[in-house]
Amino acid sequence: xxxxxxxxxxxxxxxxxxxxxxxxxxxxxxxxxxxxxxxxxxxxxxxxxxxxxxxxxxxxxxxxxxxxxxxxxxxxxxxxxxxxxxxxxxxxxxxxxxxxxxxxxxxxxxxxxxxxxxxxxxxxxxxxxxxxxxxxxxxxxxxxxxxxxxxxxxxxxxxxxxxxxxxxxxxxxxxxxx
Amino acid sequence: xxxxxxxxxxxxxxxxxxxxxxxxxxxxxxxxxxxxxxxxxxxxxxxxxxxxxxxxxxxxxxxxxxxxxxxxxxxxxxxxxxxxxxxxxxxxxxxxxxxxxxxxxxxxxxxxxxxxxxxxxxxxxxxxxxxxxxxxxxxxxxxxxxxxxxxxxxxxxxxxxxxxxxxxxxxxxxxxxxxxxxxxxxxxxxxxxxxxxxxxxxxxxxxxxxxxxxxxxxxxxxxxxxxxxxxxxxxxxxxxxxxxxxxxxxxxxxxxxxxxxxxxxxxxxxxxxxxxxxxxxxxxxxxxxxxxxxxxxxxxxxxxxxxxxxxxxxxxxxxxxxxxxxxxxxxxxxxxxxxxxxxxxxxxxxxxxxxxxxxxxxxxxxxxxxxxxxxxxxxxxxxxxxxxxxxxxxxxxxxxxxxxxxxxxxxxxxxxxxxxxxxxxxxxxxxxxxxxxxxxxxxxxxxxxxxxxxxxxxxxxxxxxxxxxxxxxxxxxxx
Amino acid sequence: xxxxxxxxxxxxxxxxxxxxxxxxxxxxxxxxxxxxxxxxxxxxxxxxxxxxxxxxxxxxxxxxxxxxxxxxxxxxxxxxxxxxxxxxxxxxxxxxxxxxxxxxxxxxxxxxxxxxxxxxxxxxxxxxxxxxxxxxxxxxxxxxxxxxxxxxxxxxxxxxxxxxxxxxxxxxxxxxxxxxxxxxxxxxxxxxxxxxxxxxxxxxxxxxxxxxxxxxxxxxxxxxxxxxxxxxxxxxxxxxxxxxxxxxxxxxxxxxxxxxxxxxxxxxxxxxxxxxxxxxxxxxxxxxxxxxxxxxxxxxxxxxxxxxxxxxxxxxxxx
Ligand code: SF4
Ligand code: SF4
Ligand code: SF4
Numbered sequence: 003x004x005x006x007x008x009x010x011x012x013x014x015x016x017x018x019x020x021x022x023x024x025x026x027x028x029x030x031x032x033x034x035x036x037x038x039x040x041x042x043x044x045x046x047x048x049x050x051x052x053x054x055x056x057x058x059x060x061x062x063x064x065x066x067x068x069x070x071x072x073x074x075x076x077x078x079x080x081x082x083x084x085x086x087x088x089x090x091x092x093x094x095x096x097x098x099x100x101x102x103x104x105x106x107x108x109x110x111x112x113x114x115x116x117x118x119x120x121x122x123x124x125x126x127x128x129x130x131x132x133x134x135x136x137x138x139x140x141x142x143x144x145x146x147x148x149x150x151x152x153x154x155x156x157x158x159x160x161x162x163x164x165x166x167x168x169x170x171x172x173x174x175x176x177x178x179x180x
Numbered sequence: 181x182x183x184x185x186x187x188x189x190x191x192x193x194x195x196x197x198x199x200x201x202x203x204x205x206x207x208x209x210x211x212x213x214x215x216x217x218x219x220x221x222x223x224x225x226x227x228x229x230x231x232x233x234x235x236x237x238x239x240x241x242x243x244x245x246x247x248x249x250x251x252x253x254x255x256x257x258x259x260x261x262x263x264x265x266x267x268x269x270x271x272x273x274x275x276x277x278x279x280x281x282x283x284x285x286x287x288x289x290x291x292x293x294x295x296x297x298x299x300x301x302x303x304x305x306x307x308x309x310x311x312x313x314x315x316x317x318x319x320x321x322x323x324x325x326x327x328x329x330x331x332x333x334x335x336x337x338x339x340x341x342x343x344x345x346x347x348x349x350x351x352x353x354x355x356x357x358x359x360x361x362x363x364x365x366x367x368x369x370x371x372x373x374x375x376x377x378x379x380x381x382x383x384x385x386x387x388x389x390x391x392x393x394x395x396x397x398x399x400x401x402x403x404x405x406x407x408x409x410x411x412x413x414x415x416x417x418x419x420x421x422x423x424x425x426x427x428x429x430x431x432x433x434x435x436x437x438x439x440x441x442x443x444x445x446x447x448x449x450x451x452x453x454x455x456x457x458x459x460x461x462x463x464x465x466x467x468x469x470x471x472x473x474x475x476x477x478x479x480x481x482x483x484x485x486x487x488x489x490x491x492x493x494x495x496x497x498x499x500x501x502x503x504x505x506x507x508x509x510x511x512x513x514x515x516x517x518x519x520x521x522x523x524x525x526x527x528x529x530x531x532x533x534x535x536x537x538x539x540x541x542x543x544x545x546x547x548x549x550x551x552x553x554x555x556x557x558x559x560x561x562x563x564x565x566x567x568x569x570x571x572x573x574x575x576x577x578x579x580x581x582x583x584x585x586x587x588x589x590x591x592x593x594x595x596x597x598x599x600x601x602x603x604x605x606x607x608x609x610x611x612x613x614x615x616x617x618x619x620x621x622x623x624x625x626x627x628x629x630x631x632x633x634x635x636x637x638x639x640x641x642x643x644x645x646x647x648x649x650x651x652x653x654x655x656x657x658x659x
Numbered sequence: 660x661x662x663x664x665x666x667x668x669x670x671x672x673x674x675x676x677x678x679x680x681x682x683x684x685x686x687x688x689x690x691x692x693x694x695x696x697x698x699x700x701x702x703x704x705x706x707x708x709x710x711x712x713x714x715x716x717x718x719x720x721x722x723x724x725x726x727x728x729x730x731x732x733x734x735x736x737x738x739x740x741x742x743x744x745x746x747x748x749x750x751x752x753x754x755x756x757x758x759x760x761x762x763x764x765x766x767x768x769x770x771x772x773x774x775x776x777x778x779x780x781x782x783x784x785x786x787x788x789x790x791x792x793x794x795x796x797x798x799x800x801x802x803x804x805x806x807x808x809x810x811x812x813x814x815x816x817x818x819x820x821x822x823x824x825x826x827x828x829x830x831x832x833x834x835x836x837x838x839x840x841x842x843x844x845x846x847x848x849x850x851x852x853x854x855x856x857x858x859x860x861x862x863x864x865x866x867x868x869x870x871x872x873x874x875x876x877x878x879x880x881x882x883x884x885x886x887x888x889x890x891x892x893x894x895x896x897x898x899x900x901x902x903x904x905x906x907x908x909x910x911x912x913x914x915x916x917x918x919x920x921x922x923x924x925x926x927x928x929x930x931x932x933x934x935x936x937x938x939x940x941x942x943x944x945x946x947x948x949x950x951x952x953x954x955x956x957x958x959x960x961x962x963x964x965x966x967x968x969x970x971x972x973x974x975x976x977x978x
Contacts, residue, residue: 045623048619049615049619050618050619050620050622050623050626051622052622052626060626060630061623061626062623062626062627128633130629131625131626131629132622132625132626132629133625133628133629134625149621149622149625151622415974415975416974419974425974425975426975427975427976427977428973428974428975428976430975500665500669502669504667506667506668506669506670507667507668507669507670508667508668509667509669510666510667511665511666511669529669533670534669534670535670535673537671537673538671538673538675539730541675541676541730541734541775541776542774542775542776542777543776544676544679544736544775544776544917544918545776545917545918545920545922546679546917547868547917547922547923547924547927550922550923550924550971551868551924554974555973555974555975556971556972556973556974557971557973558922558923558970558971560922561922561966561970576970577970578973578976581973581974581975581976584667586667586668589668589671590668590670590671590672591671591672591674592671593674593675593676593678593679594675594676594776595671595673595675597666599666599667599668600666603666
């Protein structure tokens with residue numbers, strides 16, 4: 003083995019390293035992940051129940067917290083195992099069970115207003131995160147079952163406790179039991 | 181276009197040894213609201229109502245055609261009963277045996293009618309795809325009209341083993357088929373009609389050819405196809421006859437074709453001959469489990485047991501009851517399951533007819549399944565994707581294009597129940613899609629809600645500021 | 660009845676995996692017969708030993724994996740692995756080495772990945788490759804045909820060719836040597852002919868389809884012919900390559916192992932051509948006597964990629 007061969011080999015390796023390094027650098031700048039896009043993609047995996055059980059005021063805020071690394075992926079009971087797995091796959095983390103401190107995963111339910119007892123106070127209207135309750139002051143209110151996500155948020159404000167959570171009627175596209 | 185599929189033993193000769201037999205209407209008829217298309221017709225009668233032969237008992241709705249009473253009598257109940265597709269709500273009618281028609285038989289002067297008016301007639305008669313899908317024929321004809329389809333394709337391929345009701349019909353009632361073709365040409369606005377028949381039915385081919393000659397209508401021609409399963413399925417049939425492919429998210433009229441079954445054509449012919457709606461159909465009763473296999477003409481709603489009785493009853497061996505053929509037929513719950521418009525065959529199969537499957541083994545990636553798949557899929561890859569419910573892979577490998585023909589299952593040396601897996605995967609994907617759509621909608625409403633709350637807060641603050649300004653008096657000016 | 664079985668289709672062809680495997684075994688008989696004719700009964704002994712060891716390993720692995728042992732033993736796939744390995748190695752190979760190869764093939768290449776249908780690499784070729792790197796001497800000496808198996812052993816034609824070319828003999832001089840027959844190697848050409856016969860039988864019975872064998876033979880023959888035309892002194896002819904080494908055995912029996920091959924028709928053309936080309940490259944410039952085993956293993960690596968890009972067009976979908 004002579005000096006030229008050694009030089010040639012070193013040179014070749016250096017050249018390959020330089021080229022590959024350049025490519026990697028270029029790829030890194032071109033494909034830099036956009037934080038908003040990440041929030042979008044996380045949000046797309048959340049069930050959009052908007053129930054705030056994750057201690058954030060809705061799915062989007064929770065998605066932002068996950069993207070910033072402030073919250074773990076195990077806080078969404080409505081999404082259950084399916085959602086955790088999807089998030090884990092997206093973020094390349096280890097899937098884990100939903101932390102029971104935030105609630106347990108239940109079969110899908112929808113709110114039902116007992117229309118005889120409803121006093122038309124309108125307090126539940128702003129509470130519903132997805133505008134699934136229709137009504138006006140002093141008129142009886144009702145829940146559009148197809149729009150209801152079963153978040154329970156309308157139960158607390160009702161002064162006469164006339165709202166209950168029931169199993170969705172046949173034909174309602176309830177959440178498939180995970 | 182490569183024709184993929186299977187060449188199979190047809191098992192059709194025994195029922196064809198006899199002419200079509202008419203089964204008398206039974207004492208009780210069970211009219212399933214879902215006649216095979218997967219959607220329920222809307223009942224327009226109540227228990228206790230009396231009905232006459234040909235009265236409407238359920239109105240058309242979506243993919244369900246109108247439903248008429250085949251007999252006169254009384255509606256006993258409307259209840260969920262076992263049907264060929266599992267279970268559905270059914271109108272149960274007690275036959276009073278008088279066969280009292282709702283209107284006297286009257287021919288329709290179809291040659292003098294507009295296409296759209298004809299289509300309405302076809303719809304009112306409850307005409308549905310008698311090949312098995314039971315999709316409303318009028319809807320297809322209307323689509324064809326709207327898309328200016330040039331070709332009416334009558335499906336007499338009847339590719340599936342054991343089934344031969346269309347073969348019997350074409351052999352004995354070829355003139356009806358040709359007349360029906362003429363009516364549907366007028367209704368759809370198509371310029372020509374091809375009647376596709378597989379080459380294992382020489383009698384049917386000859387009968388239809390001579391009927392077409394007798395009708396002296398050169399728009400109607402017979403197209404002989406090789407006997408390959410599943411050539412009679414809509415997509416493969418269109419490809420085999422025209423070389424065109426129906427878009428995966430579209431309808432045959434988009435490529436200028438409207439497909440109808442030959443049985444449907446015969447039903448339309450009867451409609452214009454005497455004005456009566458579809459209340460009977462021809463069913464093949466076959467298999468080693470029945471004494472005298474035959475093709476029978478029976479009222480819609482006749483229990484399967486009566487059909488078997490009309491064919492000499494069961495043989496000694498135990499038999500499985502299947503509605504349809506050996507590859508795509510559905511297992512039946514029992515003898516009281518009624519005939520629907522979508523039932524073309526009752527196969528009473530002994531173990532010798534349909535030997536049990538071998539035990540399932542792992543996929544060896546032999547690719548035999550892909551060489552027979554009429555949709556050009558790779559079932560071996562779909563199978564892997566279905567096992568992990570990988571939506572992206574399922575979409576990439578074309579799960580939605582699978583016609584559930586069973587060809588892949590048939591050839592798989594590992595005896596993997598591929599079709600069952602694909603059907604299940606499709607159902608799960610469907611649920612997941614619904615779920616995703618719901619989530620999208622909930623998200624949109626949530627965002628609207630948030631915007632509204634923000635706007636309200638803004639408005640309130642402005643109102644508050646305003647009020648404060650006014651309280652300080654007009655002279656104090658701005659802030 | 661099992662719920663799944665009450666669903667359509669209600670009948671299947673019943674051409675099962677064991678029947679496929681036993682047809683493949685049957686198609687290997689001509690190769691075995693020629694080897695026996697050339698080398699005496701020793702090849703038979705090799706096949707028997709490999710089969711017994713492989714079956715034992717299969718049973719052991721299934722037992723350890725807590726699977727039912729019998730149906731999988733009966734499927735015959737492990738026998739095909741054993742037979743291919745035994746027919747690919749020189750008949751003079753010590754039995755314990757062969758047994759080691761069979762063990763590696765079944766335990767490491769097959770069951771470590773999850774058993775039938777799961778192995779990304781061709782088990783027989785993994786066993787062969789391990790033997791080749793572990794025992795290069797024993798694995799490259801083939802007995803001279805006709806004599807008693809231990810009478811005299813020598814390098815194969817491919818080997819002679821390589822060393823000859825390195826020592827700057829011309830092609831004509833090398834091919835006059837005793838290792839060469841009419842078109843390929845003495846003996847070797849008969850083995851290849853026998854493998855071709857078995858392969859044609861498999862083609863006729865539709866056990867293997869034409870894509871992989873044809874693509875692989877073309878992948879060897881086309882570059883060989885081109886280089887032979889331009890430089891006949893340094894490169895053997897296409898017919899020599901087709902009749903030498905494990906070409907035919909590879910094309911019809913090894914490369915066509917469906918589990919580790921690409922799975923669509925187009926993918927299989929790519930896969931077969933890749934094996935052929937690599938085989939020829941390794942033969943022409945590599946350090947090993949034959950390239951089939953390594954070519955197959957390398958292309959096994961590429962299978963996921965090939966499968967990714969060769970999904971056929973679906974009915975009713977454009978593009
Ligand atoms: S816990 Fe409720 S609000 Fe939080 S992400 Fe899950 S569904 Fe959305
Ligand atoms: S036929 Fe069966 S074993 Fe062969 S590739 Fe298809 S699924 Fe796998
Ligand atoms: S069942 Fe689906 S995947 Fe199988 S052959 Fe038929 S169309 Fe292809």
